[in-house]
Amino acid sequence: MPELIDPQLVLLAESVVLSDDGFCAIYDILASLHDADSFMVLKALSGQDGNPFYAAFVEAKEGEWLGELCLQLTTVDGLKARNEPDAERLKIKLHKVIEPELGFLDARAMTRAGLEAVRRVCRVVVENSRGEVSYGTGFLVGPQAILTAWHVIEQLLGDDGVPLEGSDEKIKIEFDHVGAVYEQLHVSVAPQWLVSSSAYHQTESPHQVSIDFLAQSSDGFDQCLDYAGIRLSSTVGRFRGFYQLDRLHKPQIRVPGSQMTLYQHPGGKQMRVAYGYGTALWPAEHQTRLRHTVNAMPGSSGGLLLDVNFKPVALHxxxxxxxxxxxxxxxxxxCIAARSAGVLEGVLGLDPV
Structure with a gap:
């Protein structure tokens, strides 16, 4: 019985505009991942009268990776739709990488990273002298230390940057604020709670609504990093895990795979996740500020930005x-890792263990 010809695959084969070598470079990588025959083998088996591209698409369809092959081919404009109605229908089924900066995430790694972030990210609750409450976000960076934005806790500091007397009673750290199915863990801070910090630049006051980056001088942006390392009253990081900051691990900007994921408590509400990518590092000589496209709100300050490999890359x-x-x-x-020099992960107070 003769083999049935798949008309859709015929159209795909006739739409290939790459050379044999160009097609082979894409096809063979996917074929090796799916234990399929190489393109040269298929070309030899199809003979002079056969279309090796058609044989390749048949192989991919039978192995259930036809979509991956088409995606890679369209990314390099390796397929050209014809003018017949069937070709137009084919064109609709093909996909395009619209925002290459977002790349593709490994589903298994993303699930694992999400579970880790849920346990390590926290809501920071601050009460000022008038009894008013404000919120920020933080994340564990040591067995007994979290990192947040300096401006989140600024109101608990004196003019000299030293915590005010009794300020340890005005700050609360809340883990597992992610929904009704989780029981929240409330953790107090140690009496000497501020272990490492850097104020924001004078032009970055929370009351400032606009900055002209084109005219702004870069002076001071290498010293002012707007972060605060806070010592907790217990070593919750032993059980929840914590992120180790790497002074050599810098954000990727506007390249394929420069995606970032922000874990945050926007508006002080339960934890939310948003996606985007980095657009610029500023100023050029210091690169201490990252501009990004991830959605955020008041309360997101101090949030954890993970890169495409789910490693800490920035503090919102x-x-x-x-x-x-x-x-x-x-x-x-x-930048924070270079400044803190291992202080944060080494923070340990009285540990019953």
Missing amino acids: QCGIESNGELINGAIPTA
Whole structure:
């Protein structure tokens, strides 16, 4: 009985505009991942009268990776739709990488990273002298230390940057604020709770609504990093895990796979996740500020930005207008790691263990 010809695959084969070598370079990588024959083998088996591209698409369809092959081919404009009605229908079924910066996430790694972040990210609750409450976000960076934005806890500090007397009673750290099925864990801070910090730049005051980055001098942006390392009253990081900051791990900007994931408590509400990518590091000589496209709100300050490999890459800082453009900003964790020099992960108080 003769083999049935798949008309859709025939159209695909006739739409290939790559050379044999160009097609082979894409096809063979996927074929090796799916234990399929190489393109040269298929070309030899199809003979002079056969279409090796058709044989390749048949192989991919039978192995259930035809979609992957078409995606890779369309990414490099390797397929050209013809003008017949069937080709138009084919064109609709093909997909395009619209925002290459977002890349593709490994589902298994993403699930694991999400579970880790849920346990390590916390809501920071601060009460000022008037009894008013404000919120921020933080995340574990040591067995007994979290990291948040300096401006989140600024109101608990004196003019000299030293915590006010009794300020340890005005700050609460809340884990597992992610929904009704989780029981929240409330953790107090140690009496000497501020272990490492850096104020924001004078032009980055929370009351500032706009910055002209084109005219702004870069002076001081290498020293002012807007972060605070806070010592907790217990070593919750032993059981929940914590992120180790790497002074060499910097954000990727506007390249395929520069995606970032922000774990945050926007508006002080339960934890939320948003996605985007980095657009610029500023200023050029210091690279201590990251501009990104991830959605955020007040309360997101101090939020955890993970890169495409789910490693800490920045601490969310602010949202501001610059030259008519709305910009979300963050502090690269590499800069904080260089400044804190291992202080945060080494923070340990009285540990019953």
